[in-house]
Each structure stands twice: as C-alpha cells, then as structure tokens.
Amino acid sequence: MASKNPLEEHRxxxxxxxxxxxxxxxxxxxxxxxxxxFPDHTFELxxxxxxxDQLQALQDDQSSKEPLPKGxxxxxxxxxxxxxxxxxxxxxxxxxxxxLPPKLCLGAITAREDAxxxxxxxxxxxxxxxxxxxxxxxxxxxxxNSPRRAAQIKAWDSPVEVVPMRGNVPTRLEKLASQKKLHxxxxxxxxxxRLGYQLEENGRLTGNDAPEGLYGYVIKxxxxxxxxxxxxxxxxxxxxxxxxxxxxxxxxDTPSATAATAERSFLHAMGGGCQTPxxxxxxxxxxxxxTLKGRAFHGPSxxxxxxxxxxxxxxxxxxxxxxxxxx
Numbered sequence: 001m002a003s004k005n006p007l008e009e010h011r012x013x014x015x016x017x018x019x020x021x022x023x024x025x026x027x028x029x030x031x032x033x034x035x036x037x038f039p040d041h042t043f044e045l046x047x048x049x050x051x052x053d054q055l056q057a058l059q060d061d062q063s064s065k066e067p068l069p070k071g072x073x074x075x076x077x078x079x080x081x082x083x084x085x086x087x088x089x090x091x092x093x094x095x096x097x098x099x100l101p102p103k104l105c106l107g108a109i110t111a112r113e114d115a116x117x118x119x120x121x122x123x124x125x126x127x128x129x130x131x132x133x134x135x136x137x138x139x140x141x142x143x144x145n146s147p148r149r150a151a152q153i154k155a156w157d158s159p160v161e162v163v164p165m166r167g168n169v170p171t172r173l174e175k176l177a178s179q180k181k182l183h184x185x186x187x188x189x190x191x192x193x194r195l196g197y198q199l200e201e202n203g204r205l206t207g208n209d210a211p212e213g214l215y216g217y218v219i220k221x222x223x224x225x226x227x228x229x230x231x232x233x234x235x236x237x238x239x240x241x242x243x244x245x246x247x248x249x250x251x252x253d254t255p256s257a258t259a260a261t262a263e264r265s266f267l268h269a270m271g272g273g274c275q276t277p278x279x280x281x282x283x284x285x286x287x288x289x290x291t292l293k294g295r296a297f298h299g300p301s302x303x304x305x306x307x308x309x310x311x312x313x314x315x316x317x318x319x320x321x322x323x324x325x326x327x
C-alpha cells in the first residue's frame with residue numbers, strides 16, 4: 001500500500017508573530033493565505049512579546065533618542081522556531097537582519113506592498129505638489145527615529161528640524177495629532193495600507209480609528225528612498241524542515257523575492273541594517289532586467305547610484321551597488 005503524502009496528513013502549524021497591530025495584521029494575512037491554499041491543515045497564531053517590544057515601551061516613557069537594534073524585535077520569534085514552538089515566523093522584511101541565526105532561513109518572500117514613504121501632517125494636501133518640503137512650514141519639526149529618513153529629510157531644500165519619535169503606527173499617529181510642536185512624521189505606506197488606513201481626495205487620513213486632523217502625502221522615491229525590504233513580508237522557517245518549506249514556498253512571489261534579494265544583498269555588503277542611513281529600491285526594467293537604485297550617507301555627504309543587471313543574479317547586482325556607494 002502506498003504511503004500517504006505528508007502534505008495530505010493533517011497538521012496544526014503555529015505562526016509566530018509580534019503582538020503589535022501591524023504585526024498581527026500581517027500574520028493574519030499569511031494565516032488566511034495558508035489556510036486557503038492548504039485547507040487540510042490548521043494554522044494558528046502564536047503571539048510573542050519580544051525584547052524590542054519591552055524596551056520600546058520603556059523608551060517611550062523616557063523619550064530616548066537611541067534607535068533599537070532591529071534584531072531585538074526578531075530573536076524571540078526565532079527562538080520559538082528553534083525550540084519547535086512555532087513552525088514559521090512572519091516579519092516585515094525591512095526589520096529582519098540580513099544574517100539569520102544558524103539553522104534558520106527565509107522560506108518565502110510575499111508580494112510587495114507599496115514601498116513608498118508617506119508624509120503625515122496636520123493640514124490638507126495637494127497630491128500634485130512636486131516636492132514634500134512645499135507642504136512644510138519654515139523650520140518645520142518632523143518626527144522620526146530612522147537615521148535613513150532623518151538624513152534624507154535634512155537634505156531637502158528646506159530648513160527642517162528632525163526629532164525622535166518611536167512606537168507602533170497608531171502610537172505615532174496619536175503622538176503627532178496630540179503634540180502641537182510637531183508638524184509631521186514619516187511612515188511606510190505599506191504599514192498604513194495593511195492596517196486599513198485610507199487617504200481621501202484632500203489627503204485626509206481615515207479608517208482604523210485614525211486621529212482627527214491628520215493628512216497624508218505619498219512621497220516619490222526620488223525624494224525619499226525607502227528602507228531595504230520595505231513593503232515585503234518575509235517568512236522565516238527552520239532549514240531542516242522540508243514539510244514547512246514546501247508549504248511556505250507556495251506563498252512566495254518570485255518577482256518580489258528577486259527584488260528583495262538584490263536590496264538585501266546591497267545592505268549586507270554595506271555592512272548595515274535598517275538603522276543605518278542606507279536606502280535602496282529595486283524595480284523591474286524589463287522582464288529579465290532589474291534596476292537597483294541606492295543612496296548612502298557617510299557623515300554629511302550623500303552618494304547615490306542606479307545600476308541595472310540581470311534578474312537571474314540579484315546578489316551580484318546588490319554587491320555592485322554597494323561597491324559604488326562605499327566610502
């Protein structure tokens with residue numbers, strides 16, 4: 001009698017996730033896709049509070065200016081994988097270090113959400129305005145804890161003061177709305193989309209209990225290049241788990257995975273993480289050609305480059321961009 005295909009045997013698989021609203025939205029998205037593709041199995045969320053979450057809560061109270069290493073937001077999820085308490089962990093790929101712990105790997109990268117940044121401010125906006133600095137008053141105060149965002153904002157042709165702000169998306173929106181000294185903040189558009197926020201014609205931010213009086217302006221990448229991996233979800237799994245690997249591979253979007261590989265290759269070669277002032281964005285020039293644009297700040301100076309290469313070798317393209325932008 002032929003043995004049953006392991007993929008056809010019922011299993012309950014556990015998905016590790018942080019407990020923030022965005023992390024849960026992302027994990028539930030993967031849970032739903034997985035359940036739809038594999039109805040013979042059960043997929044359950046396992047919410048884990050990470051060291052980064054705990055330290056962020058403490059630093060919120062202390063108004064700390066120091067960014068937290070993003071590895072602090074992933075290590076407990078990875079420990080759950082290694083201990084067998086979870087079968088996959090869902091990450092915003094921009095938060096996942098380019099070097100993973102031994103015995104773990106990226107099992108899949110899902111279709112990219114909008115990679116652009118969005119300026120959130122307190123007045124109606126005209127989407128036809130050519131540059132975001134035209135929406136800001138002289139000596140505007142813009143809140144962000146990202147060195148990459150801060151460096152690019154300061155390079156705009158307008159005097160801007162950048163002050164720290166941390167917290168999850170709803171927290172940052174509430175802080176902006178409630179603190180009179182703040183004029184704006186910058187967020188990833190992908191996160192707002194995944195949380196169900198929307199922009200009306202005049203830019204007013206609506207949905208998901210959005211604070212009153214906030215508006216959004218989507219920033220073109222040439223004015224604010226996004227973080228490496230922004231808009232992608234990464235599914236981390238154990239290396240020696242062919243069953244789970246075969247499941248999550250069905251969730252991968254190949255064009256997105258190729259673009260993400262080029263961006264992460266660049267960041268790895270630069271020796272940086274998401275808390276360094278490096279930015280990159282990959283796009284498809286042709287069906288078999290990838291364009292990779294990058295920007296790096298070395299002290300007060302900024303260098304940028306745009307390269308094109310074969311889509312079947314994204315690692316080399318990322319390394320070539322790093323060479324072009326290295327000091």
